[in-house]
Amino acid sequence: MQRYHSIFLSLLALVCLLFMLVLPIGIILLWSVSNGWFPPNLSPGDYTSRHWAMFLSDPTLTPAIVNSLVITVIVTASSMVIAMPTAWALARFDFRLKKIIEIFILAPLIVPGMVVAVGLGRVFLKLDLAYSMEGVILVQIAGVLPLTIRILSGGFESIPGDIINAARTLGAHRFAIIRYILLPLSIPAMLAAGLLSFVGSFEEFERTLIIGAPIVHTLTTRLFVNLSGQGLVIPVAAVVSLILLLPVLVVFLLTSRIMRDDVMAAGMGKL
């Protein structure tokens, strides 16, 4: 009885996976190589690599990819560094007005990126940050920080105080506690936060477009430009989505590989 139950559940999960991931991606793949696909046909009648060739031969694509990678890596690294102390303070200490500060930190999630970007745009112009890499990096950090802080402080909160106290009574100094206790126990939270800020930064559009374009283009803004103009050309859109999907997929695969590690699993186990 129990066995059939779990088999049924796995089948259900498989079907969901097919419908929600494989099917749409498959259709997009077909679209990206189709040379005209009209109803009622279930598959494109004719195939072409024209759309891919057009993108891959675009000379502005390479600088956009480089920009994207540089910006994403810097944004991820700095948002982690900035978020760490704040998250630690929120997780570990009780202080006056803590609730209000928490709301302030989460507030940017509620305000649409467009509003923030337009507002910041003028300030950045005055500060000479508009249309520069620095400006884009700054505005993206501002965008991903709330989430990073939230995830990290959640992770820090889940480390019981008695574990730290136990380490202290066993002779561990501040540095040793960070090195041997806190860091290893925070890895899952840091991975999750890093991953989300990586994806968030890579796919960021509104803020980057307003602050950076047309001088600084990331892959995202660069590709979206291809979608505007004479209405949506579906094969072009398909290529754009696939290119944007790629780094995210790679990052997810990498982390899931690390997460499967045994020691890692023990660290993530219930404390």
Place this chain on the structure above:
Amino acid sequence: MPALKNELDVLDISKHYSGVEALSPTSLSVANGEFVTILGPSGCGKSTLLRMITGITLPSGGHILLQGRDITRLPPEKRDIAIVFQSYALFPHMSVRNNILFGLKMKKLGKQEQLRRFEHVVTICGLGDLVSRYPKQLSGGQQQRVALARALVMQPALLLLDEPLSNLDAKLRESLRDDLLALHRSTGSTTLYVTHDQSEAMSMSDRIIVMDKGRVVESGRPRDLYLKPQKRFTALFFGHTNLVPVEAEGTLATLPWGSVLPLDQAARGKGEISLRPECISVFPDAAGDAVVRQVTFMGPDIFYDLQIGNHCLKSRQGSNGVPLEVGARVNVHIEGIATLLEQTGSASVSAGAAPESPSLEGDR
């Protein structure tokens, strides 16, 4: 400062949290090799006291001396004190081996010495085949033994145990209690044990310190505290008892129904004594002055709730023999020498208290 030969001396230590007193100035000492228990209900300040001894919490006043050295302001990592937490606080990302070795590595002990001590505690704690497991792969009792091994391997001047058995089920608790005691005897470690469980305290300790509402109520050997408590709180905290008002005259106390009991100290006037149920025996007698109101079968024992005059008494008898029926008339015989309770003691305990006569209700 006079030379103190105690392992631990706590002198007038106190703690306030933003104006609220968590612990009144408290003093206690633990001699070398002694097993001392701090016993009290939750929120009595015993955990605060323990945390101040480890250095996790800083006291608001007073001094803590370890082997005569003032450690009051020393951080935990510089004190020679190990603790087993109620939650065990094992490092979840380390194997049992690395959990146990952690402290030795922190103290930068030589590899040989590390290995020698490791092998020793693994043997005495019976962890032989578990050393490469991770904490989450262990049962509660095994985790508890790892936590104990991690503390013992430090060979601390003082071992603190913060309710180490309270997360385990009853059967396991009893067997681990024996293990703990055997371990204490074989290592001779000076131990301060904190619990709210009076039977744990009584069965393990050389000495018990009873705490309530942030202050020490009374301390002494388990037997003395149980049979001759000085304070009402102590009498009520250790299992069942009967609190009976008496009229004292010299070394004799007259009970409300006219019986007379010897007192351990001469006194005069009204007072109150604690009579343990097992000190009250009953004999069936159709002309007896007490009536059985309720019979509770508890396995090895039977509790009889008796009414004598307008007072209630709880009596505890072995369950062999023919049990009395409800409504039976009995004669009551009280053994032993009574101690008058000090009236200043708090009377906040209600759990486990015996039914009391209506005349006592007003005192609550």
